Amino acid sequence: MTQLTRQYFEELDKNDQLASMREEFCLEKGLIYLDGNSLGVLPKATASHMGEVINQQWGEGLIRSWNTHQWMQKPAQLGDKIAQLVGSKEGQMLVCDTTSVNIFKLAAAAVKMRPGRAKLITEIGNFATDLYLLQGLAKLLGDQVQVVALPRDQVLGAIDQDTALVLLTHVHFKTSAMWDMDSVTQITQEKGALMMWDLSHSVGAMPINLDAINVDLAVGCTYKYLNGGPGSPAFLYVAKRHQDLFEQPLTGWLGHAKPFNFEDDYQGAKGIQQAMCGTPAVLANAALEVALNLILGVDMHLVKVKSQLMGNLFIQLIHQRCPEFEVESPQDKKQRGSHVSLTHTQGYAIMQALISRNIIGDFRAPKTLRFGFTPLYLKYVDLWDTVMALEEIMLNKSWDRAEFLHQQAVT
Amino acid sequence: MTQLTRQYFEELDKNDQLASMREEFCLEKGLIYLDGNSLGVLPKATASHMGEVINQQWGEGLIRSWNTHQWMQKPAQLGDKIAQLVGSKEGQMLVCDTTSVNIFKLAAAAVKMRPGRAKLITEIGNFATDLYLLQGLAKLLGDQVQVVALPRDQVLGAIDQDTALVLLTHVHFKTSAMWDMDSVTQITQEKGALMMWDLSHSVGAMPINLDAINVDLAVGCTYKYLNGGPGSPAFLYVAKRHQDLFEQPLTGWLGHAKPFNFEDDYQGAKGIQQAMCGTPAVLANAALEVALNLILGVDMHLVKVKSQLMGNLFIQLIHQRCPEFEVESPQDKKQRGSHVSLTHTQGYAIMQALISRNIIGDFRAPKTLRFGFTPLYLKYVDLWDTVMALEEIMLNKSWDRAEFLHQQAVT
Numbered sequence: 001m002t003q004l005t006r007q008y009f010e011e012l013d014k015n016d017q018l019a020s021m022r023e024e025f026c027l028e029k030g031l032i033y034l035d036g037n038s039l040g041v042l043p044k045a046t047a048s049h050m051g052e053v054i055n056q057q058w059g060e061g062l063i064r065s066w067n068t069h070q071w072m073q074k075p076a077q078l079g080d081k082i083a084q085l086v087g088s089k090e091g092q093m094l095v096c097d098t099t100s101v102n103i104f105k106l107a108a109a110a111v112k113m114r115p116g117r118a119k120l121i122t123e124i125g126n127f128a129t130d131l132y133l134l135q136g137l138a139k140l141l142g143d144q145v146q147v148v149a150l151p152r153d154q155v156l157g158a159i160d161q162d163t164a165l166v167l168l169t170h171v172h173f174k175t176s177a178m179w180d181m182d183s184v185t186q187i188t189q190e191k192g193a194l195m196m197w198d199l200s201h202s203v204g205a206m207p208i209n210l211d212a213i214n215v216d217l218a219v220g221c222t223y224k225y226l227n228g229g230p231g232s233p234a235f236l237y238v239a240k241r242h243q244d245l246f247e248q249p250l251t252g253w254l255g256h257a258k259p260f261n262f263e264d265d266y267q268g269a270k271g272i273q274q275a276m277c278g279t280p281a282v283l284a285n286a287a288l289e290v291a292l293n294l295i296l297g298v299d300m301h302l303v304k305v306k307s308q309l310m311g312n313l314f315i316q317l318i319h320q321r322c323p324e325f326e327v328e329s330p331q332d333k334k335q336r337g338s339h340v341s342l343t344h345t346q347g348y349a350i351m352q353a354l355i356s357r358n359i360i361g362d363f364r365a366p367k368t369l370r371f372g373f374t375p376l377y378l379k380y381v382d383l384w385d386t387v388m389a390l391e392e393i394m395l396n397k398s399w400d401r402a403e404f405l406h407q408q409a410v411t
Numbered sequence: 412m413t414q415l416t417r418q419y420f421e422e423l424d425k426n427d428q429l430a431s432m433r434e435e436f437c438l439e440k441g442l443i444y445l446d447g448n449s450l451g452v453l454p455k456a457t458a459s460h461m462g463e464v465i466n467q468q469w470g471e472g473l474i475r476s477w478n479t480h481q482w483m484q485k486p487a488q489l490g491d492k493i494a495q496l497v498g499s500k501e502g503q504m505l506v507c508d509t510t511s512v513n514i515f516k517l518a519a520a521a522v523k524m525r526p527g528r529a530k531l532i533t534e535i536g537n538f539a540t541d542l543y544l545l546q547g548l549a550k551l552l553g554d555q556v557q558v559v560a561l562p563r564d565q566v567l568g569a570i571d572q573d574t575a576l577v578l579l580t581h582v583h584f585k586t587s588a589m590w591d592m593d594s595v596t597q598i599t600q601e602k603g604a605l606m607m608w609d610l611s612h613s614v615g616a617m618p619i620n621l622d623a624i625n626v627d628l629a630v631g632c633t634y635k636y637l638n639g640g641p642g643s644p645a646f647l648y649v650a651k652r653h654q655d656l657f658e659q660p661l662t663g664w665l666g667h668a669k670p671f672n673f674e675d676d677y678q679g680a681k682g683i684q685q686a687m688c689g690t691p692a693v694l695a696n697a698a699l700e701v702a703l704n705l706i707l708g709v710d711m712h713l714v715k716v717k718s719q720l721m722g723n724l725f726i727q728l729i730h731q732r733c734p735e736f737e738v739e740s741p742q743d744k745k746q747r748g749s750h751v752s753l754t755h756t757q758g759y760a761i762m763q764a765l766i767s768r769n770i771i772g773d774f775r776a777p778k779t780l781r782f783g784f785t786p787l788y789l790k791y792v793d794l795w796d797t798v799m800a801l802e803e804i805m806l807n808k809s810w811d812r813a814e815f816l817h818q819q820a821v822t
Contacts, residue, residue, distance in 0.1 A: 026470040035474045042470035047462060054461055054698075058641055059437040059453035063446045063771060071641060098689025100663030101512055108551060124675050129664035129689065132677040136662030140519060140551070149675060174673075223690070230469055230482060230693035251547030252511030253540035261776065262585075264535050264560060266543040278509025278540065279634070282641035284695050287465075360474060365672065 004317055004384070012309075012380035017302055024294055025227075025377040032382045034361040037201060037339040037372030040227030046290045053286040072254075074285040075233075075276060081292040082226075082235050085300065086199065086218070087209035092237055094275050095222070095285065099200055099234040102219040103133040105248040105275060106236060107165060110194045110217060111137070111145055113245050114164035117193070121158055121166045124149045127173045130198055134167060152177070156187055163193040170208070171201040171337030174364050176311075176329040178202070178337050182213045189214065194242075200224060205307055205338035205374070207300045210237055217242075225338065225374060226295060228288035233281050243271050252277030298376065306375035308333035310383060311340050314371060317387040318342060324394055328368060339372040353393045359386050415728055415795070423720075423791035429713055435705055436638075436788040443793045445772040448612060448750040448783030451638030457701045464697040483665075485696040486644075486687060492703040493637075493646050496711060497610065497629070498620035503648055505686050506633070506696065510611055510645040513630040514544040516659040516686060517647060518576060521605045521628060522548070522556055524656055525575035528604070532569055532577045535560045538584045541609055545578060563588070567598050574604040581619070582612040582748030585775050587722075587740040589613070589748050593624045600625065605653075611635060616718055616749035616785070618711045621648055628653075636749065636785060637706060639699035644692050654682050663688030709787065717786035719744035721794060722751050725782060728798040729753060735805055739779060750783040764804045770797050 013019060026042040027033065033041060057065040066072055079093030086093075096102070107120065120134045126149070134147045150158055159166055166188045171178045181197060188195040196217035199208060204225030210218055218237035222228035238246050247268065253259045254276040257269045268274040315327055325342040344350055344367060351363040361371045371386070392398070424430060437453040438444065444452060468476045477483055490504030497504075507513070518531065531545045537560070545558045561569055570577055577599045582589045592608060599606040607628035610619060615636030621629055629648035633639035649657050658679065664670045665687040668680045679685040726738055736753040755761055755778060762774040772782045782797070803809070 026466070028471060033473060039469075039474045039477075041473065042465065047465045047470075050461060050465055050694075051458060054453065054458045054640075055437070058450075059458075060439060062444060062452065063450045063773060065641070066450075097508070097512065098663065100665075100689035101508065101661060104661055125673075127664075128667065128670070128673045128675070131675055132662045132664055132667065135677045136660040139658075139662075140660040221690070229465075230476070231690045231696075232694070233692070234689070247550075249547040249551040250512060250515055251543045251550075252509065253538075253543055254511075256539065256543065259539070262536075262539045264539070264542055266546045278511035278645070279632070279642045281644070281692055281695050283461075283643070283698055284692050285642075287694055355475075362474060 004313065004320065006381065006384050009380040009384040016306065016380065018298070018306055018375055021298065021376045022379070027377060030358055032359040032386055033377070034359065034371040034373070034386065036374030036377070037224055037370065038362055039230055040224055040291070040374065041377055042229070043227055043291050043294050045294065046229070046287050049290045050283070050286055053283065071280060071282045074282070074289070075280050076273065078285060078289060078292060079235060079272070081296060082203070082222070084296055085208070086203060086237070087211050088237060089211055089240070091272055092240055093235055094272055095233050095235050095288065096276055096280065097234055099198065099219050099221045100129045100133055101250070101277070102234050102236040103130060103167070103198070104137060105250050105277070106196055106217045106219060106238065107134055107137050107167065109246050109248040110165040110196065111141065112247055113242065114192070114194060117162050117164035118145050119148050119160070119163040120145055121148045121150070121155060121163055123155050123168055124151050125172070125174070127169050127198065127200065130167055130169060156184065159188055159191045159193055161191055163191055165194050165196060167196045167198065169198040169201060171206065173201050174328070174368055174370070175341055176337040176339045178206070178330070178335055181208070181215070185213050185215055202337055204295055205303060207304050215239060222288055222291070226288070227291040229284065229291070231284070232288045233284050236275055238272055238275060246274060248275055250277040254278060254280070295376070303375045307338040307373055308336070310373040310375070310378065310380065311336055311338070313380070314340050314373070314383050314387070317383065321387050321391040322394055338374065339370050342369045342371070343367045344369065350390070350393060353398045354386070354389060357389050359389055415724065415731065417792065417795050420791040420795040427717065427791065429709070429717055429786055432709065432787045433790070438788060441769055443770040443797055444788070445770065445782040445784070445797065447785030447788070448635055448781065449773055450641055451635055451702070451785065452788055453640070454638055454702050454705050456705065457640070457698050460701045461694070461697055464694060469693070482691060482693045485693070485700070486691050487684065489696060489700060489703060490646060490683070492707060493614070493633070495707055496619070497614060497648070498622050499648055500622055500651070502683055503651055504646055505683055506644050506646050506699065507687055507691065508645060510609065510630050510632045511540045511544055512661065512688070513645050513647040514541060514578070514609070515548060516661050516688070517607055517628045517630060517649065518545055518548050518578065520657050520659040521576040521607065522552065523658055524653065525603070525605060528573050528575035529556050530559050530571070530574040531556055532559045532561070532566060532574055534566050534579055535562050536585070538580050538609065538611065541578055541580060567595065570599055570602045570604055572602055574602055576605050576607060578607045578609065580609040580612060582617065584612050585739070585779055585781070586752055587748040587750045589617070589741070589746055592619070592626070596624050596626055613748055615706055616714065618715050622650075626650060633699050633702070637699070638702040640695065640702070642695070643699045644695050647686055649683055649686060657685060659686055661688040665689060665691070706787070714786045718749040718784055719747070721784040721786070721789065721791065722747055722749070724791070725751050725784070725794050725798070728794065732798050732802040733805055749785065750781050753780045753782070754778045755780065761801070761804060764809045765797070765800060768800050770800055
């Protein structure tokens with residue numbers, strides 16, 4: 001194993017084909033932001049576009065902007081933009097609601113598309129909202145379906161002829177472990193079940209090919225690697241071949257075939273539009289559109305390669321400099337998403353000490369430190385500087401002080 | 412009946428205690444905006460606050476702002492602000508999701524709170540999404556419940572011991588007819604059913620007293636009289652006395668008792684928080700907060716009085732000057748919301764002709780022209796000028812020309 005040096009990381013930055021993208025984002029000088037897997041950074045173009053949407057489109061255009069600025073079409077338009085990032089043809093995606101609400105819509109539709117099948121299979125330790133929404137649906141439907149949540153290594157073996165739906169998160173929010181979408185989708189479909197992927201922790205960081213691997217359903221969030229802004233609207237995907245049978249229960253007016261006829265009886269729109277429910281979040285959509293336009297100009301293959309190299313280098317540096325940490329994430333880049341998690345019993349205090357040095361990662365109880373690598377705006381040298389800071393913190397036990405300050409702050 | 416004159420309206424403006432509020436809004440000179448019942452006007456303070464939330468809170472604060480700027484607490488904080496406008500004590504309202512999604516949550520919870528009762532009663536011609544969400548829920552639940560939608564005059568008589576829920580819109584989106592919330596709630600509850608009010612077309616224009624009249628459940632939208640911006644988040648209300656039994660099926664992570672513990676099993680939070688589902692729409696909430704702060708400084712009694720007087724004067728002027736129109740809204744101000752609807756077989760073309768004169772109302776098929784009176788930013792003289800323009804359009808049949816242009820545009 002090569003002994004890594006700061007110069008080595010500087011060289012990587014010099015040769016980084018994505019380096020110029022960093023200029024498109026607002027990043028305070030001196031800040032190392034390793035939490036883009038939780039909340040992406042503000043694109044420089046967002047504020048001015050929002051100003052224009054607020055002042056001109058809303059302020060001056062008022063009600064007329066629903067037509068003149070296609071506010072009503074944005075959910076489909078933005079869905080088609082995300083489609084380009086995840087290998088989907090047009091007309092299969094919408095931007096609307098939250099990931100949670102969209103999971104409910106698609107899971108309920110899946111139950112209906114697989115009548116007589118009782119199991120909704122997911123993973124223990126999956127991002128909690130995925131588990132919770134399936135549980136909420138199962139409870140609402142009484143004995144009709146049940147949620148079967150299993151440890152990761154037992155999930156695939158449990159999929160059977162009684163399985164209606166398998167819901168998994170492509171990249172695990174905590175460990176960064178990445179499912180092989182292709183083979184898992186195939187195994188699921190061989191049993192006649194439907195496959196729903198939650199792409200929240202991979203979209204924008206990993207190439208995804210929904211159409212090519214024949215995925216049935218997908219959801220995901222846009223405020224992580226897509227930089228849509230805090231709480232930006234989520235997306236959903238329903239493969240074209242399912243759209244005729246697709247029926248979701250949140251039958252709001254904008255999923256109606258003719259919403260402005262205000263008919264008394266619901267008649268779902270054809271195609272993906274039926275997955276809409278209420279009025280689109282126009283301002284939030286505007287912020288997202290800027291961010292999507294930015295990432296659509298980027299080669300996702302370069303993004304993946306940089307992400308994987310960053311993860312590898314970070315893990316290597318941690319092994320060399322901070323052996324006190326256990327690496328919770330897969331060492332094999334092909335099984336890992338775009339963040340790396342370390343564990344340490346003093347994880348919370350250590351992360352606070354890092355943050356006080358202007359290096360921002362995050363902490364997930366009980367002992368996980370997460371470091372997100374966002375290829376669009378992170379420098380290789382940031383990794384070096386992060387691990388050096390971490391080494392210094394561990395050597396000087398600076399986290400004792402941080403822990404002390406934390407105790408003071410919360411009491 | 413007094414013969415009305417422009418001078419009379421000018422006098423009313425001089426003596427209008429709400430007149431200064433108009434300065435708080437962005438209104439193009441010469442524009443008469445009578446569509447605040449559909450999309451409220453931009454408050455002047457919104458753009459700069461949004462700039463601060465985008466640039467400082469998101470751009471600089473990044474992930475830290477979830478705590479430092481209380482992004483996570485906004486749904487409850489904004490709910491408590493709206494509570495002040497609708498006579499609700501704290502801890503009974505949230506700002507989240509869309510009106511449509513919130514109807515589903517509360518209606519599903521209502522079915523659970525009234526087991527064995529099969530009817531969900533609502534009004535034919537209610538705002539379509541209210542009907543549709545009940546239909547979606549009933550379909551999902553199979554034979555458990557059915558939607559009973561009746562003409563307005565048959566609704567109250569149909570409420571019986573088999574009724575789980577009555578869902579009505581306080582002010583009708585088309586006709587502006589206003590239910591007597593107090594007596595309807597009482598009749599509903601006498602039969603043991605739960606009462607849900609959709610306040611979308613009245614909140615911010617009419618005083619409402621949810622607690623005082625013992626309402627069970629309510630929802631509403633914030634982009635009309637509350638001026639929260641296009642597609643701004645909706646609100647919901649669950650009376651304190653129901654919160655222990657309240658269980659809604661969209662069990663997202665933010666309705667969990669301890670969302671950041673990421674437990675595998677859903678355990679609903681206590682109180683109104685359980686009605687949350689996914690991540691709050693931070694940017695949209697920011698725009699709404701500015702608008703709510705503005706209206707909270709206003710005496711809602713003055714708003715009601717001005718709204719009612721405006722409606723009365725408009726109807727009187729229409730009778731005097733434009734007898735070709737039928738007034739679709741109640742003549743009695745106590746039975747009417749804050750907009751007045753006229754009908755005419757050439758309604759669409761007539762509205763286009765008005766809009767071409769910079770007077771903006773809206774049209775609802777097949778023949779309704781809606782004129783919204785928003786006391787915060789409308790002048791009395793605007794009513795006069797509107798009816799004079801309408802009179803001129805009818806005398807000269809200018810709408811023929813508009814119709815001609817419309818035909819050209821769509822073909």
